[in-house]
Amino acid sequence: MKKIIKYVIADILRNKIVIAYTAFLLVMSLSVFNLEDNTAKGLLSLLNVILLIVPLVSMVFATIYMYNSAEFIELLVSQPLKRKTIWLSLFAGLALSLSLSFFIGAGIPILLYQPSATGIMMLGTGLLLSVIFVAVAILAAVTTRDKAKGIGKVILLWLYFALLFDGLVLFLLFQFADYPLEKAMVAVSALNPIDLSRILILLQLDVSALMGYTGAIFRNFFGTHLGITLSFLTLTVWCVVPLWISMRKFSSKDL
Amino acid sequence: MIITSNVSKNFGKLKALDNVSVTCNKGECIALIGPNGSGKTTLAKTILGMVVPDSGFITFNGKNILHDWEYRKNIGYMPQIGRYPENMTIGQVLDMMRDIRKSRDTQTDEELIETFGLHALVNKRMRTLSGGTRQKVSASLAFLFNPSVLILDEPTAGLDPVASGILKEKIVTEKEKGKLILITSHVLSELDDLVTQVIYMQEGKLRFHKTIEALHADTGENQLTRAIASIMSH
Numbered sequence: 001m002k003k004i005i006k007y008v009i010a011d012i013l014r015n016k017i018v019i020a021y022t023a024f025l026l027v028m029s030l031s032v033f034n035l036e037d038n039t040a041k042g043l044l045s046l047l048n049v050i051l052l053i054v055p056l057v058s059m060v061f062a063t064i065y066m067y068n069s070a071e072f073i074e075l076l077v078s079q080p081l082k083r084k085t086i087w088l089s090l091f092a093g094l095a096l097s098l099s100l101s102f103f104i105g106a107g108i109p110i111l112l113y114q115p116s117a118t119g120i121m122m123l124g125t126g127l128l129l130s131v132i133f134v135a136v137a138i139l140a141a142v143t144t145r146d147k148a149k150g151i152g153k154v155i156l157l158w159l160y161f162a163l164l165f166d167g168l169v170l171f172l173l174f175q176f177a178d179y180p181l182e183k184a185m186v187a188v189s190a191l192n193p194i195d196l197s198r199i200l201i202l203l204q205l206d207v208s209a210l211m212g213y214t215g216a217i218f219r220n221f222f223g224t225h226l227g228i229t230l231s232f233l234t235l236t237v238w239c240v241v242p243l244w245i246s247m248r249k250f251s252s253k254d255l
Numbered sequence: 256m257i258i259t260s261n262v263s264k265n266f267g268k269l270k271a272l273d274n275v276s277v278t279c280n281k282g283e284c285i286a287l288i289g290p291n292g293s294g295k296t297t298l299a300k301t302i303l304g305m306v307v308p309d310s311g312f313i314t315f316n317g318k319n320i321l322h323d324w325e326y327r328k329n330i331g332y333m334p335q336i337g338r339y340p341e342n343m344t345i346g347q348v349l350d351m352m353r354d355i356r357k358s359r360d361t362q363t364d365e366e367l368i369e370t371f372g373l374h375a376l377v378n379k380r381m382r383t384l385s386g387g388t389r390q391k392v393s394a395s396l397a398f399l400f401n402p403s404v405l406i407l408d409e410p411t412a413g414l415d416p417v418a419s420g421i422l423k424e425k426i427v428t429e430k431e432k433g434k435l436i437l438i439t440s441h442v443l444s445e446l447d448d449l450v451t452q453v454i455y456m457q458e459g460k461l462r463f464h465k466t467i468e469a470l471h472a473d474t475g476e477n478q479l480t481r482a483i484a485s486i487m488s489h
Contacts, residue, residue: 075338
């Protein structure tokens with residue numbers, strides 16, 4: 001397994017997009033922190049960019065990489081290797097290289113300028129988001145034979161997670177404004193890893209007061225150790241489940 | 256050595272394999288013959304586990320190959336269209352395969368790499384290769400790890416006469432070492448002096464599996480091409 005991960009990472013590094021992504025994150029986080037005197041404000045600006053960019057880049061890059069590795073996968077499948085090993089190695093290679101570039105690009109500046117609980121939280125969720133969206137992307141790639149369709153699917157998924165989901169939640173809130181939905185909102189937020197990460201970080205930033213009664217409920221839940229542990233567990237479930245389904249699909253796929 | 260029992264595979268409505276049962280033993284050189292789209296490649300790929308059959312099972316040395324992978328250590332596969340990571344060089348592909356399949360007890364067989372002159376091309380990227388050179392790489396990889404079974408899918412398609420002569424000679428020497436060799440081809444004249452048995456497939460069905468002597472006796476023809484032609488016309 002290590003050997004295949006090594007070849008995957010070498011291949012990813014050779015095509016330089018990951019290096020460009022790292023440089024972009026680095027330039028962005030450094031400039032955000034240097035623009036504001038208050039680094040907490042900088043963190044807030046960085047938050048929104050990270051919650052949009054990290055899932056998008058992880059998903060699109062991972063999907064295109066999977067399609068471009070079709071030959072590599074075909075070659076490996078005819079060799080004495082377990083399909084599970086091949087699939088997990090590809091996933092690990094992608095997840096490792098994208099998390100590493102997030103760590104270098106955004107993690108190191110965060111640790112330098114804002115080494116607080118909030119900063120650590122942001123670093124943790126950013127790393128998890130990279131891994132989650134690689135898992136979602138490889139699931140989309142393994143279930144779709146056509147490359148254009150697969151990439152289209154992934155972009156739609158990103159639109160859903162990053163934009164549409166919030167719209168739907170707002171719509172529901174307005175439609176059912178007469179009912180006490182605050183507690184249900186905690187559960188609904190688990191359906192979207194991006195929202196869950198945003199709530200986790202915002203609550204660390206003490207701006208939850210701006211979110212009204214729902215904010216107070218969130219504070220009560222996500223502010224506790226149990227809440228944080230549960231949220232991280234949910235995020236882990238978001239990596240494991242798509243990865244597991246994709247592995248099942250791959251092990252019976254015809255090549 | 257390899258036994259397929261009632262293997263069926265559908266691709267949508269198309270029946271690629273329909274209840275195929277064959278037995279292949281050590282020391283045989285079997286030609287898989289049939290018109291285009293008759294399921295030859297699909298059969299080869301199910302034996303390799305690249306295609307998972309809908310029903311039926313395949314055993315290799317008495318063990319079911321489903322969910323098994325170690326049996327592939329004993330197989331060298333030369334695909335019909337060799338597809339390799341485009342931005343790797345020939346040398347990198349060869350090194351990677353050695354790295355993945357290396358084990359202490361098997362000696363690699365570099366003969367084909369030498370005779371095909373691939374050493375001079377190690378720095379060429381796979382995407383720049385011609386179809387014939389690609390086939391040479393595929394053939395070298397199939398023979399590289401001294402496998403006891405060789406599955407060659409259209410081995411000589413796209414090779415020039417010199418290279419195809421080298422490959423045929425290599426197949427003969429490996430056959431004499433007692434290996435099982437499965438060749439699919441529709442250039443029948445090439446197989447004449449190689450094969451000991453013939454499997455004929457049509458529309459996913461196994462039509463017959465005979466030794467070459469039985470085939471000659473049945474048809475009264477001495478050449479494989481003629482023998483098959485006489486069967487197809489009946």
